[in-house]
Amino acid sequence: MAVVEIYDTTLRDGSQGEGISFSAGDKVKIALKLDQLGFHYIEGGWPGSNPKDMDFFRRIGSHRLQNARVTAFGSTRRPGVPVETDVNIQSIVSAGVSVATLFGKSWDFHVLGALGTTLEENLAMIQESVAYLKGRGMMVIYDAEHFFDGFKANPEYALATLQAAVRGGADRVVLCDTNGGSLPGELAAVVRRVAGEVRVPLGIHCHNDGELAVANTLAAVEAGVTHVQGTINGYGERCGNANLCSVIPNLALKCGHATIPRESLAQLTELSRYVSELANMHPANHQPFVGASAFAHKGGVHVSAILKDARTYEHIDPALVGNRRRVLVSELSGLSNLLYKYQELNLDLDTSKEENRRLLEEIKELEHQGYQFEGAEGSFELLLRRAYDHYREPFKLESLRIIIELKENSPVYSEAIIKLTVGDQVVHTAAEGNGPVNALDNALRKALEGFYPEIRRMQLTDYKVRVLDEKDGTGAVVRVLIETGDGERSWGTVGVSPNIIEASWQALVDSIAYGLLKNGGGSKERP
Ligand SMILES: CC(=O)SCCNC(=O)CCNC(=O)[C@H](O)C(C)(C)COP(=O)(O)OP(=O)(O)OC[C@H]1O[C@@H](n2cnc3c(N)ncnc32)[C@H](O)[C@@H]1OP(=O)(O)O
Numbered sequence: 420m421a422v423v424e425i426y427d428t429t430l431r432d433g434s435q436g437e438g439i440s441f442s443a444g445d446k447v448k449i450a451l452k453l454d455q456l457g458f459h460y461i462e463g464g465w466p467g468s469n470p471k472d473m474d475f476f477r478r479i480g481s482h483r484l485q486n487a488r489v490t491a492f493g494s495t496r497r498p499g500v501p502v503e504t505d506v507n508i509q510s511i512v513s514a515g516v517s518v519a520t521l522f523g524k525s526w527d528f529h530v531l532g533a534l535g536t537t538l539e540e541n542l543a544m545i546q547e548s549v550a551y552l553k554g555r556g557m558m559v560i561y562d563a564e565h566f567f568d569g570f571k572a573n574p575e576y577a578l579a580t581l582q583a584a585v586r587g588g589a590d591r592v593v594l595c596d597t598n599g600g601s602l603p604g605e606l607a608a609v610v611r612r613v614a615g616e617v618r619v620p621l622g623i624h625c626h627n628d629g630e631l632a633v634a635n636t637l638a639a640v641e642a643g644v645t646h647v648q649g650t651i652n653g654y655g656e657r658c659g660n661a662n663l664c665s666v667i668p669n670l671a672l673k674c675g676h677a678t679i680p681r682e683s684l685a686q687l688t689e690l691s692r693y694v695s696e697l698a699n700m701h702p703a704n705h706q707p708f709v710g711a712s713a714f715a716h717k718g719g720v721h722v723s724a725i726l727k728d729a730r731t732y733e734h735i736d737p738a739l740v741g742n743r744r745r746v747l748v749s750e751l752s753g754l755s756n757l758l759y760k761y762q763e764l765n766l767d768l769d770t771s772k773e774e775n776r777r778l779l780e781e782i783k784e785l786e787h788q789g790y791q792f793e794g795a796e797g798s799f800e801l802l803l804r805r806a807y808d809h810y811r812e813p814f815k816l817e818s819l820r821i822i823i824e825l826k827e828n829s830p831v832y833s834e835a836i837i838k839l840t841v842g843d844q845v846v847h848t849a850a851e852g853n854g855p856v857n858a859l860d861n862a863l864r865k866a867l868e869g870f871y872p873e874i875r876r877m878q879l880t881d882y883k884v885r886v887l888d889e890k891d892g893t894g895a896v897v898r899v900l901i902e903t904g905d906g907e908r909s910w911g912t913v914g915v916s917p918n919i920i921e922a923s924w925q926a927l928v929d930s931i932a933y934g935l936l937k938n939g940g941g942s943k944e945r946p
């Protein structure tokens with residue numbers, strides 16, 4: 420099994436992605452996680468760029484990594500500036516790590532236009548910069564920026580830049596598709612040509628501007644590279660970099676290469692979510708392998724087949740990358756979706772095929788009205804239990820009034836007055852809030868806290884309103900989706916009405932009722 424080195428640049432190229440800014444502490448956490456999972460190299464940042472990256476190198480120096488080598492990134496020396504006095508080269512040395520990643524120009528157009536120097540001086544900049552860091556005892560990875568565009572424009576010169584890095588003593592030569600516009604076939608042909616001329620292990624660094632970064636990376640490996648660079652979740656400049664959460668499982672599971680250890684592969688989904696959390700980016704549900712939808716089955720035909728054998732609609736076992744199979748219930752469901760859900764929820768229901776068919780029709784009718792159960796598993800389970808499981812509601816609404824007062828020069832006042840029955844007791848209470856839904860939530864909790872103290876652990880974590888038929892203007896039906904968590908799990912609930920307060924009330928009631936059910940508070944009637 421051929422080994423492919425995995426080089427992560429989330430902390431450098433990843434943080435060049437729009438909206439991403441890791442703190443030095445976050446960078447250390449991500450580096451430790453990558454090390455724990457067996458990544459070979461972690462590019463920590465560009466020490467010559469900013470104090471935060473230098474701070475990262477200071478902090479990571481106090482940790483003993485088990486698997487990974489941390490690299491410091493930077494450019495070759497400036498034109499006409501000796502390496503001994505070049506600020507960037509010296510900051511790489513002062514980062515205190517044993518591996519440097521230097522990028523240099525391969526494209527004559529860039530040398531003349533962007534660097535504003537001669538082709539000969541660029542070759543000297545590459546060779547001298549690599550040689551200087553090698554002379555300081557460092558391993559040097561040479562990133563040939565714009566290599567494929569450079570090769571198309573002037574192959575002799577592009578190859579001469581690589582030879583300059585090799586003469587300087589580079590340990591790896593990495594071909595970069597910096598503008599991300601190459602196609603897999605043409606890129607692989609160039610890699611083969613380079614492999615015939617350069618006697619140093621080759622690497623690949625692809626950007627995703629043509630949405631081909633992963634495909635190009637795999638094509639390069641097939642053509643002979645043994646070192647791949649990319650980022651977690653594909654974060655990076657413009658459209659991002661090759662997504663290692665896809666590159667790694669493709670290499671390991673489809674191409675038979677050794678990358679990170681097998682047991683680490685099963686932590687890839689967790690890693691992806693961990694990094695998106697620290698990046699403060701929403702996890703992308705449709706991300707292959709690790710996204711929440713990567714193994715989510717919705718169409719009835721698909722679910723019917725996966726109940727017989729999951730391989731009918733899954734390219735790999737989701738557990739191999741730490742993900743899980745999900746079945747969604749919607750207007751596109753068949754009976755198979757319901758049966759799967761009964762199993763998943765451990766609902767031992769004695770229901771006939773006709774009853775299930777009726778329930779399915781009810782679900783389809785509710786979805787037609789605007790309910791959406793895919794993102795509201797709490798409401799869906801309650802629907803099943805209300806239909807078949809002798810479910811007893813933990814409380815019942817008697818009446819509800821909302822007061823909103825708008826006065827000049829004072830904040831808007833919102834109050835909810837609520838009357839409920841809980842068992843055989845009536846409770847009547849009121850609460851204020853910073854808006855009507857918040858007042859409603861506060862009043863409901865206040866009314867129920869004495870009966871169900873576990874409510875204090877439940878927090879609303881998301882509240883979304885979607886107008887379903889905009890043409891009806893302010894009279895349109897709205898769908899409210901609420902996400903609630905209790906520190907251990909989170910669940911979604913849904914409400915639909917032309918009145919936003921009523922839709923919010925339905926979603927709130929389900930949110931509390933479901934939370935109580937899972938905490939043992941909701942109960943069954945004696946049949
Ligand atoms: C393909 C890549 O993603 S490479 C990584 C890109 N990442 C970044 O740029 C993020 C970090 N960058 C920074 O913090 C800043 O750009 C710094 C500190 C590196 C440089 O800042 P400044 O000195 O103000 O220069 P500025 O950013 O305006 O321009 C970049 C300079 O680097 C030079 N340069 C670009 N590539 C190279 C190279 N391979 N070798 C030497 N110099 C280079 C440019 O010619 C330009 O020089 P000029 O100022 O003489 O025109």
Ligand SMILES: CC(=O)C(=O)O
Pocket residue numbers: 432522562563564565595596597598624626
């Ligand atoms: C080195 C690098 O980040 C690039 O060429 O895209």
